[in-house]
Amino acid sequence: MKQNRLLMPAILLMASLFITARGSASDSNNVITDVFVDVGNIHHDSKSNGDTWDYIWADDDTLYSFGCDGRGYGALNDNVNFNKLTGDAWDSLVGSSVNPMTDYGKNMQRIANGSNWKVTGADCIDSVFYAFIANNWYGNQNAFGGSAPEPHLRQTVNNMSLIKSTDKGVTWVREVKANIERPMWTNRMFSTAFFFKYGQNGGKTKQDDQDRFVYAISNDGYWNCGFAFYLGRVLRTKIGDLNAGDWQYFTGGNWTSNLREATPVPGLPNGQMKCTMGTPLWLDSMKRYVTVTWYDPGTTTKWHYPEDVTFAFYQAEHPWGPWSSIGEKSACQFIGDTRERIHRWYGPSLSPKFITNHPDGSVKVILTFSGQTWEDKPDSLYKNNSCPVTFYTRPLPKLRETVNDTEAQYSGGWEHQPHRGFGDYQDDIHVTTIPGKHCDFTFTGQGIEVLSEKYYDMGDVEVMLDGVSQGIFHLKQDPMPRLYQIPFYRKMDLAKGRHTVRMINRAPDGIFCIVDGFKIYGTP
Secondary structure, three states, rough: HHHHHHHHHHHHHHHHHHEEEOOOOOOOHOOEEEEEEEEEHEEEEEEEEEOOOOOEEEOOOOEEEEEEEEEEEOOOOEEEEEEEOOOOOOOOOEEEEEEOOOOOHHHHHEEEEOEEEEHHHEEEOOOOOEEEEEEEOOOEEEEOOOOOOOOOOOOOEEEEEEEOOOOOOOOOOHHHHHHOOOOOOHHHHHHHHOOOOOOHHOOOOOOHHHOEEEEEEEEEEEEEEEOOEEEEEEOOOOOHHHHHHHHHHEEOOOOOOOOHHOOOOOOOOOOOOOEEEEOOOEEOOOOOEEEEEEEOOOOOOOOOOOOOOOOOOOOOOOOOOOOOOEEEEHHHHHHHOOOOOOOOEEEEEEEEOOEEEEEOOOEEEEEEEEEOOOOOOOOOOOOEEEEEEEEEEOOOOEEEEEEEEOOEOOOOOOOOEEEEOOOHHHHHEEEEEEOOOEEEEEEEEOOEEEEEEOOOOEEEEEEEOOOOOEEEEEEEOOOOOOOOEEEEEEOOOOOOEEEEEEEEEEEOOEEEEOEEEEEEEEEO
């Protein structure tokens, strides 16, 4: 026995080295250096209702998605719904209801522990749909069904199970009765799982033995602002058995079947109350995983009205990390109304479909998210929203300064409006409603962003760069809360030197065209 104990550290070290070396196709030259969240091109599906939009890319090339706490694309407003999304472009998908999931509906909400049902991650793997579903207690309920509220009013989660469908979501097993009485996981460390996604129908790459294993990551029992992330895996041939005993968990360079021995995934914001996951995604051209997490400041005094919500992007060469930060984008940077502090995005995920590889090595993916407030109205953020996110592996020019709209040169017909209270840069704008009116801004640098607003009363604007048209840009955003300080035009590969951008109002008479400011990148 003494000899075996001496050998054990060496065995564990070999296991750790084996895990680290696996998937050696990764290329250190593909380290992601920057991320751009293109909120200027948000698509707002006003016909949807709910949150937690995690896309399934099925073997029939169609997208599917659960929705939570709403009607999805159907008529029944309930805890869980399942939907189909058809179309050839990410911003013109047409949703329809497949299954209202009434077995998990509000008539089942007050089960013995007082919880309601929510789905986190879902995927299609070898022509079978899978989804993680668990008991949730809102932040205005007692935590985990106990006798006391959660101190930060977080939504708590436990008793997760895995359900599956072999008929494209029309029917699902395990049955709800089994998930109530015998949930697969009763440890909070694995209660909010999201699948790692590799492409259509579960993917075909052998990266990290993905052809053998299905990976999923969970926090420690919170819909929002958990403390730690834990990684699990199951054999691809065994996932359909819906048996938690088949799963293993990452523990400091090794794998264990005992969830209590799992250790937090390195490089993610463990211990900071910033651990809420969206879908991790494999980018084959970069040989890297990317994911988006989200968190709020933890100062909520009324469920759920956070001061802000931040989406944070991470990358890694392997599911077990180490992960590293790429960048962040917060709701308060662009979503009004700042006076009521209630319009916030949340629940981000990355779509496995509509990934675009660019010649410069950058990759564009589609980010899905929902938001509050929660009314079922066309102008609510509580929808299936999406926007492009681009990851870069080449260094981009650094932001040098932000310049106010007052520094541009305006033709006649523009009005300066200060003290608007809408979140504009330095709380002012220049605006015109006269077609053809223009303004010029001259700068020295390698990159430029032109800032404006997007709202239902806005129109089109043409941008000229050094006398060459860059196209027509649409500032109308209908329906949705007002978006401010939006970089509707962005150019980051300019030759070093002096440049001029011209903005020309191309909207009909009486429609607003706004200039708010300019962000200059690179050295003078």
